[in-house]
Amino acid sequence: MSSSTTESRLVRRLLIGIALAFLSFNLLLPLFAVFSEALREGWQGYQAAIIEPDALAAIRLTLLAAAIAVPFNIVFGVCAAWAIARFEFPGKSLLITLIDLPFSVSPVIAGLIYVLLFGAHGWFGPWLDEHDIQIVFAVPGIVLATIFVTFPFVARELIPLMQEQGNDEEEAALSLGASGWQTFWRVTLPNIRWGLLYGVLLCNARAMGEFGAVSVVSGHIRGLTNTMPLHVEILYNEYNFIAAFAVASLLALLALVTLVAKSLLEWRFGRKAVAGH
């Protein structure tokens, strides 16, 4: 780059300095704080907080909610991307906006809507009560709220990716006699697998880390309806800081693993190839 289209060395260094200082303060320090607070009283206190029964129950529930919500949103995302990227129909851009809608809704409202539907005083409350089904303040509510907040992740990665790839390869496979399923499994899926993995990573991170929406529908019953983020809150509000940060550090580790995996995908295949939007 010639000197006329870049900045002087001093300005360059200054801007890099400002950006790095801001990122250190804003991102690195909070991350560091989680681990240093968790290990404040050594390894033993850390370990004790994590193998305690309520913490283990919270870990199990978090894994369960993600294990239902993520596959659900994979199936939805692939279906939506197939319909939107492979066919022309009116109202398509409205449909894309509606799929993205959960990202514009406050997590608290995401929880509220299910309370209004399935809570004791909700629309279906009396009917559910009669049939002895509990959704709100129980595991199904947590799963529903998790599905809602992670709803757009897979679809929004796949739609632009599949639109860019076009229909040629699928049409070739079909005209050579492959069935629809064969075409999907042998042509489409191998083409979109890294973008799909990228979407799944982000979806999973949010599913395991969701707080606001899950908090509203959970009822906070220790050992029963507490996910990891909710368990962190309870411990924190009880001034049990070591334990709160210990459980939080597990979630921070998940975030770091997610970031590393996501970056590897971006470096290997290029950001545009995996991050469709």
Add this chain to the structure above:
Amino acid sequence: MTILARRRSIIPGFGITLGYTLLVLGLVVLIPLSAVFLKSAGMGWEAFADVAFSRRAWAAYRLSFGASLLAASINLVFGLTTAWVLVRYEFAGKRVVSALVDLPFALPTAVAGIALTALYAGNGLIGQYLEPWGVQVAFTPLGVVVALVFIGLPFVVRTVEPVLQDLGADVEEAAASLGASRWQTFGKVIFPAILPALLTGFALAFARAVGEYGSVIFIAGNMPLESEIAPLLIVIQLEQYNYEGATAIAVVMLVASFALLFAINLLQAWSRRRMA
């Protein structure tokens, strides 16, 4: 041409995939969301306004929108700087820095909330240096801004980055060869080109911040009329089993969110036209 336009795709599965998409979208998102509006429609204007526009609710909206605006503005400045540095310069550890920018997307909000509180409390790593100057961050509205800056940064960086990347060197060279200083080139050539993306990033960060809950409630102090955000007010109404009150505030927030979403769509359309 009409033959081409009418040609039916040989790709199967349109009906079933679109049908499933609409069914799930309706059941999971649209019907539950409409429940909020239907519930509020049944409560009458008087009762609605009583909660939705009470003094306490106004204070909460003011804080939520004010702090979000401030945080998005801070992210506008530092997000642009970060994107600029990542696209234009080479330095050691650049890839790690780039990966780290997405941390707020990956780190659960509750974890961010307690970590920021630990840092900015009076005895915290950062708070201990601010306290002697009389600056209190944790448990004040300032704390809300700190949390919202944390969660909003990647929106600005990730929206501006690709536009900066695609900006051809030729226009800058042309400006320079016509005698423009570097500042003039930035102000008159680069800035107008990235402005739509910059505003989109700003709006995305703002929209996210308005609804944010997890990272804020730990650091906010949550004093009514003072440091209580609007989403928290919904939770408080729910805890008192006041479903109508919670719904009324939710409707105000949803209308604001949808207006923002509309603005963001307009900005993105503008941005795409600029790019094309």
